[in-house]
Amino acid sequence: MARQKIALIGGGQIGGVLAQLIAQRQLGDVVLYDIVEDMPQGKTLDIAEASRIDGFDVNVKGTNDYKDIEGADIVIVTAGLPRKPGMSRDDLLTTNAKIIKTVAENVKRFAPNSIVIIISNPLDAMVTLFKKITGFPTNRVFGQAGILDSSRFSTFIAWELGVSVKDVNAMVLGGHGDTMVPIVRYANVNGIPAMELLEKKYGDKIKAEEVMKSMVDRTKMAGGEVVKLLKTGSAFYSPASAAIAMVEAIVGDEHRLLPVCAFLNGEFGVNGYYVGVPAVLGAAGVEKIIEFALNEEEQALLDNSVNAVTKLIADMERLGF
Ligand code: APR
DSSP: OOOOEEEEEOOSHHHHHHHHHHHHTTOSEEEEEOSSSSHHHHHHHHHHTTHHHHTOOOOEEEESOGGGGTTOSEEEEOOSOOOOTTOOGGGGHHHHHHHHHHHHHHHHHHOTTOEEEEOOSSHHHHHHHHHHHHOOOGGGEEEOOHHHHHHHHHHHHHHHHTSOGGGEEEEEEBOSSTTOEEEEEEEEETTEEHHHHHHHHHTOHHHHHHHHHHHHHHHHTHHHHHHHHHSSSOOOHHHHHHHHHHHHHHHTTOOEEEEEEEEEESGGGOEEEEEEEEEEEETTEEEEEOOOOOOHHHHHHHHHHHHHHHHHHHHHHHTTO
16 A cells, blocks of 8 residues: 555644654655745654654655645644633634635645544534535544543543553543533443542542542643643644544554544434544544434533534634635
């Protein structure tokens, strides 16, 4: 199989880390595009010059010309502004919709057969807009959010229980906003329910529930917590790692079951919107959505999150996108 060509649209904080991770893992040749002159060329030169040390041998090219993404197999979009302290992801809507529109037009023109992973926020709206402009099938246009949100939730559980994060499984569904839905019932440590371990730790069900609630709340606000500390940008290491998990699933045709911002046709009671749900990712992109029974409380939380997404999409449409 020919080496994959992976185009990164947006060469900022996330784009730069993505380029380095893709090179180090030899997942494909990288083209890093940005509108800022020379910056992507500088970053890719810097990354390439580490190839002897890291022992990778792929092409890493920086560009300000969309022509260079021609024929890309995978495109990852991080173009757009990040949040500043005090901003919600939704505050980025107008600015980033304009940027995503241009990006989508160019990806459609130069990489019409690519699988596209969107990271730019507000995520659910940006994926929707990208899909609308390109007309690409929904298996080839989806967003990264849930892998990161789930990793954040897993990290907090691991710290609280004093176990290795490698043994924690926890999934976050819904929109990538403050209404996201960490699924507490299925959070576990190597199969043992996290709630059971918390109850054992505190010897008290109410206290265990309080502790879990604080982890759920921290997960929902975790992006904002990083923004507040960084002051000049938003999280970038972890979003890049999350997207790399998706790239690996696609390049390796792994059929991994991961939380993905995917287009729903009635699954989980949602029709015609992009929402974070478990999906199988492989060489074709999103191969299928995996439904499971939510209890009443979880369904209500998901419905609330979906309402936030539909409202955001309606706002975007009112703005003319
Ligand atoms: N086309 C291509 N790139 C663009 C465009 C455009 N029209 N407009 C801006 N950019 C570039 C910027 O020049 C910048 O280099 O997008 C890059 C964004 O990088 P950062 O500002 O460092 O932001 P980053 O932390 O990478 O986050 C990117 O992902 O998680 C989301 O909320 C985050 O929307 C933000 C996006």
